[in-house]
Amino acid sequence: MTDFATFDAADYLDSEESIAEFLAAAAEDPNPDVLLSAIGAVARARGMAKVAADAGLGRESLYKALAPGAHPRFETIQRVLHALGVRTVFEPAKA
DSSP states (O other): OOOOOOOOGGGGOOSHHHHHHHHHHHHTSSOHHHHHHHHHHHHHHHOHHHHHHHHTOOHHHHHHHTSTTOOOOHHHHHHHHHHHTOOOOOOOOOO
């Protein structure tokens, strides 16, 4: 039997560009849990405690907000994205 390490995207999010591309791709998915999961991966890559503190949240509150099936307030997501050093950009949908 061969043991494989569990894949964690956070292990590969080591540049601002890779983080931005990762989040942009996740935002395209119609399932909101995909974006929450992606934001969680970026937060793990940056350090959950630091991101939570920078967003003005408790660490446990951050984990709950980013859990699958969670319905965090838009304000919470904005604060987390700001703490991660990324911003949302809106553009027309492609036809």
